[in-house]
Amino acid sequence: EAQVTQNPRYLITVTGKKLTVTCSQNMNHEYMSWYRQDPGLGLRQIYYSMNVEVTDKGDVPEGYKVSRKEKRNFPLILESPSPNQTSLYFCASSFGGQGNNEQFFGPGTRLTVL
Amino acid sequence: AQSVTQLDSQVPVFEEAPVELRCNYSSSVSVYLFWYVQYPNQGLQLLLKYLSGSTLVKGINGFEAEFNKSQTSFHLRKPSVHISDTAEYFCAVRRIGGYSTLTFGKGTMLLVSP
Numbered sequence: 649e650a651q652v653t654q655n656p657r658y659l660i661t662v663t664g665k666k667l668t669v670t671c672s673q674n675m676n677h678e679y680m681s682w683y684r685q686d687p688g689l690g691l692r693q694i695y696y697s698m699n700v701e702v703t704d705k706g707d708v709p710e711g712y713k714v715s716r717k718e719k720r721n722f723p724l725i726l727e728s729p730s731p732n733q734t735s736l737y738f739c740a741s742s743f744g745g746q747g748n749n750e751q752f753f754g755p756g757t758r759l760t761v762l
Numbered sequence: 763a764q765s766v767t768q769l770d771s772q773v774p775v776f777e778e779a780p781v782e783l784r785c786n787y788s789s790s791v792s793v794y795l796f797w798y799v800q801y802p803n804q805g806l807q808l809l810l811k812y813l814s815g816s817t818l819v820k821g822i823n824g825f826e827a828e829f830n831k832s833q834t835s836f837h838l839r840k841p842s843v844h845i846s847d848t849a850e851y852f853c854a855v856r857r858i859g860g861y862s863t864l865t866f867g868k869g870t871m872l873l874v875s876p
Binding site (some may be wrong): 683688690693706707740747748751755756 | 797804861866
């Protein structure tokens, strides 16, 4: 089944403890992206990747890192999480970065930083 | 740069009533338009998209949307809603040409009651 998977689905952590949220897709997509969803703000893009080893900042990149060493994986790294990073995170992928490509979304990761 | 405005944060309706969820966008260049649905505790799923051609676009689950270029709108409609349509709906745009990011509105919560 074609899908985007994220792990973990739920995570509670404390301020300053490094964490990684994994994202993997099995559709051979070139383009991958991370969003955060906050009430009343919709989805905002954190980082995106056009292809392996090519990443760029989205609208809200502060406090996050990403890497794209393999085509299928695009982990999101929080080196020193803070409470304002408590949010619902979505990974997405599409065949290409052009506008007409449908983005497929993962199930989401709910992160709480205490 | 582009932006998306969803005029209603919540729309309560009774089952079998018609509904319209409003979306207006602003962009200095031509864009593709999308509607996504998010059911409770799930990721986003594409409802429909406008890329070109007929301005009336039909999507899944009986939804349709009409692109109005002069009014820069892309309102979503359904003639008769079901309880199962209760979800959050997001309008999004993506620039035509080249690589571009997906810009979301803040979402409209559709609440269908019996």
